[in-house]
Amino acid sequence: VGQAALEAALEKKKYKLVTFTHVDTSTGVLSDAKTIGETIKRVSPETLVILDGVCSVASEEIRQEEWRIDVVLSATQKGLGTPPGLSVVSASQQAIQTFENRKTPVTSYYASWKRWLPIMRAYEAGQPMYFATPPVNLIYAFHASLTAITKRAPSLAERFALHKEQSARLRKATKEIGLKTVAKEGAFQANGMTAIYYPEGLAASDILPRLAGKGIVVAGGLHKDCKDKYFRVGHMGISVVDKSRGDIDRVISALKETTAEAKKAKGLSNGLPNGQFSEPALITETSTA
Amino acid sequence: VGQAALEAALEKKKYKLVTFTHVDTSTGVLSDAKTIGETIKRVSPETLVILDGVCSVASEEIRQEEWRIDVVLSATQKGLGTPPGLSVVSASQQAIQTFENRKTPVTSYYASWKRWLPIMRAYEAGQPMYFATPPVNLIYAFHASLTAITKRAPSLAERFALHKEQSARLRKATKEIGLKTVAKEGAFQANGMTAIYYPEGLAASDILPRLAGKGIVVAGGLHKDCKDKYFRVGHMGISVVDKSRGDIDRVISALKETTAEAKKAKGLSNGLPNGQFSEPALITETSTA
Numbered sequence: 001v002g003q004a005a006l007e008a009a010l011e012k013k014k015y016k017l018v019t020f021t022h023v024d025t026s027t028g029v030l031s032d033a034k035t036i037g038e039t040i041k042r043v044s045p046e047t048l049v050i051l052d053g054v055c056s057v058a059s060e061e062i063r064q065e066e067w068r069i070d071v072v073l074s075a076t077q078k079g080l081g082t083p084p085g086l087s088v089v090s091a092s093q094q095a096i097q098t099f100e101n102r103k104t105p106v107t108s109y110y111a112s113w114k115r116w117l118p119i120m121r122a123y124e125a126g127q128p129m130y131f132a133t134p135p136v137n138l139i140y141a142f143h144a145s146l147t148a149i150t151k152r153a154p155s156l157a158e159r160f161a162l163h164k165e166q167s168a169r170l171r172k173a174t175k176e177i178g179l180k181t182v183a184k185e186g187a188f189q190a191n192g193m194t195a196i197y198y199p200e201g202l203a204a205s206d207i208l209p210r211l212a213g214k215g216i217v218v219a220g221g222l223h224k225d226c227k228d229k230y231f232r233v234g235h236m237g238i239s240v241v242d243k244s245r246g247d248i249d250r251v252i253s254a255l256k257e258t259t260a261e262a263k264k265a266k267g268l269s270n271g272l273p274n275g276q277f278s279e280p281a282l283i284t285e286t287s288t289a
Numbered sequence: 290v291g292q293a294a295l296e297a298a299l300e301k302k303k304y305k306l307v308t309f310t311h312v313d314t315s316t317g318v319l320s321d322a323k324t325i326g327e328t329i330k331r332v333s334p335e336t337l338v339i340l341d342g343v344c345s346v347a348s349e350e351i352r353q354e355e356w357r358i359d360v361v362l363s364a365t366q367k368g369l370g371t372p373p374g375l376s377v378v379s380a381s382q383q384a385i386q387t388f389e390n391r392k393t394p395v396t397s398y399y400a401s402w403k404r405w406l407p408i409m410r411a412y413e414a415g416q417p418m419y420f421a422t423p424p425v426n427l428i429y430a431f432h433a434s435l436t437a438i439t440k441r442a443p444s445l446a447e448r449f450a451l452h453k454e455q456s457a458r459l460r461k462a463t464k465e466i467g468l469k470t471v472a473k474e475g476a477f478q479a480n481g482m483t484a485i486y487y488p489e490g491l492a493a494s495d496i497l498p499r500l501a502g503k504g505i506v507v508a509g510g511l512h513k514d515c516k517d518k519y520f521r522v523g524h525m526g527i528s529v530v531d532k533s534r535g536d537i538d539r540v541i542s543a544l545k546e547t548t549a550e551a552k553k554a555k556g557l558s559n560g561l562p563n564g565q566f567s568e569p570a571l572i573t574e575t576s577t578a
Contacts, residue, residue: 077422085374085424107396133366135374138424 003039010043017048017070022056026222028195028232029183030060034067041068048095054078057088058149059192059236061160070095076138079192081237082145085138087111159241163191166240166248170194170233173252177259182223182230192236195221197229199259199268206262207231214254292328299332306337306359311345315511317484317521318472319349323356330357337384343367346377347438348481348525350449359384365427368481370526371434374427376400448530452480455529455537459483459522462541466548471512471519481525484510486518488548488557495551496520503543 009015018040022033033056037049050071053062057072058079064072070092077084099113106112115131122129149156171189174181174196182195198207204220208231211218219234221227239247263269298304307329311322322345326338339360342351346361347368353361359381366373380388388402395401404420411418438445460470460478463485471484487496493509497520500507508523510516528536552558 075422083424083426084422085427108398109400111397111399133364133373135372135424135427137372138374138427 003035006036006039007043010040010047015044015047017050019050019052021052022060022062023053023190023192025055025193026195026227026232027182028190028193029188030056030190032187033060033062033069037067037069048098050095055190055192058156058159059163060190064090064092076142076145078234079236080142080145080149082142083138085135086142088142154241160191162240162243163236166235167191167194170235170248170252173255177256179255179259182226193232193234195230195232196255198231199263201266201268202259202262204228204231206266207258210258210261211254214250214257216251216254292324295325295328296332299329299336304333304336306339308339308341310341311349311351312342312479312481314344314482315484315516315521316471317479317482318477319345319479321476322349322351322358326356326358337387339384344479344481347445347448348452349479353379353381365431365434367523368525369431369434369438371431372427374424375431377431443530449480451529451532452525455524456480456483459524459537459541462544466545468544468548471515482521482523484519484521485544487520488552490555490557491548491551493517493520495555496547499547499550500543503539503546505540505543 010018018036020031020033020036023030033051037051040047040049048070049068051062051069051073053060053072053074055078056062057074058081060079062069062072072090074080074088075084076082076086076088080088096113096117106114109115110132119129119131149159154162167189171181171185171194174194179199180197181189182197183189198204208218208220219232221230221232233251235248235251239245299307307325309320309322309325312319322340326340329336329338337359338357340351340358340362342349342361342363344367345351346363347370349368351358351361361379363369363377364373365371365375365377369377385402385406395403398404399421408418408420438448443451456478460474460483463470463483468488469486470478471486472478487493497507497509508521510519510521522540524537524540528534
């Protein structure tokens with residue numbers, strides 16, 4: 001859906017809310033949250049803008065107020081670098097107001113704002129208040145992650161830049177190895193994960209176990225139309241922020257070796273003359289700048 | 290509600306389900322799950338029996354099938370000895386059948402059996418299936434707890450016996466110190482926690498900080514009618530099962546010292562002649578057998 005189609009739809013009918021996914025976890029496609037948020041609020045200020053940021057928060061830039069996004073939903077286990085188990089929600093005053101004005105009761109028990117908002121307000125006022133036992137250990141872990149992200153180096157802005165840089169590096173290397181990404185080049189490519197098609201003639205069973213054997217764990221495809229045709233590489237949080245770990249180098253190197261080995265095993269050409277295989281090599285910073 | 294009243298109510302009207310709390314977390318009162326389950330199913334076999342076992346599972350005996358209980362609900366952070374964050378549900382075939390026959394859709398998204406049962410069936414069949422990212426770390430921790438409870442010493446039966454023994458010991462010591470429990474003596478007293486009234490003339494601020502100073506953390510009251518009049522001591526899982534920790538000894542000793550100190554500070558009599566205070570002493574196993 002382009003900007004014009006979005007404007008036309010909003011002009012035709014009044015929508016209570018519009019939701020969209022910032023990064024599609026199944027394909028690594030990035031949407032233009034800034035344009036979507038600003039367009040919706042310009043045409044229809046009453047409409048709430050809700051962003052699913054599960055696969056983007058802390059890896060992709062989000063300027064919630066500036067971009068006019070009312071609700072950002074996320075989870076702790078991706079860019080935020082905390083074990084899974086917590087939902088993360090950031091809401092605008094307009095969203096909270098809309099919630100408080102609603103007449104139909106919320107049917108969810110545990111996930112209702114009606115139950116959590118008083119707890120949060122009591123907390124901010126320094127008052128004790130109880131609704132349910134929270135997952136305390138996860139909250140401590142989340143606090144540690146947030147402290148690292150917001151109070152230490154690299155800064156949030158530097159993190160976004162690092163995600164872009166490392167994502168571009170992985171894409172460049174992918175191309176050099178002769179592989180294609182699912183998301184179109186450039187602005188549509190997420191910076192925290194990359195979906196890569198298996199080489200022609202090869203499948204998950206040729207690639208994934210070989211990568212695992214080199215210590216690289218990637219995920220299979222998810223999108224229903226082509227889930228057997230590609231795999232997904234996560235590169236978010238510590239794997240791009242702490243360069244000393246060399247995670248991206250190792251992924252690129254293992255991908256190169258694996259592709260060559262798998263092609264050889266299947267008797268496929270590696271695209272090099274005389275059946276030669278290029279030597280796996282660590283791609284350095286300078287070579288991909 | 291006694292057994293006769295329960296029978297009369299079930300004979301008068303057909304109930305889809307009856308829920309009850311096994312151990313009331315706010316007062317430490319234990320209900321007779323065996324009699325309740327058996328009575329309901331004898332009078333009205335179609336009625337589902339649902340037990341809230343948050344404060345009882347792994348501390349109190351529950352024979353789900355024998356006692357005719359359809360659903361046991363619990364959480365990981367009490368007797369099961371795992372950090373908080375997981376709900377635990379054990380359901381009978383009758384309960385699952387009832388769920389599958391229901392016509393109104395379940396409104397909860399994440400907590401719906403409709404979403405989790407296929408995942409569990411796929412897991413049992415060794416098939417991969419995805420609904421949502423589970424809190425993996427908590428599941429590993431829960432697995433470790435369950436392994437300790439079901440596969441190692443002390444056995445589950447021994448654990449129930451230990452909870453009874455240590456609960457009785459704490460009650461006996463409480464009485465000796467001159468304090469009263471909220472739950473009536475004997476069969477109505479939970480074995481994983483004890484609610485104790487503050488001594489006459491003393492309040493939370495006299496007792497809780499002093500106990501905390503001795504390394505004993507207890508919880509304030511919860512029941513709306515008398516929450517400022519008592520405090521709660523948790524004694525479940527490792528604190529009673531691993532006697533070498535000496536947790537119950539330390540609680541009794543600190544409770545004795547604290548009561549004496551608090552009474553002295555308020556100028557209250559300790560019930561001993563000439564204003565003397567009894568020496569805090571570790572109450573040994575033999576003295577409470």
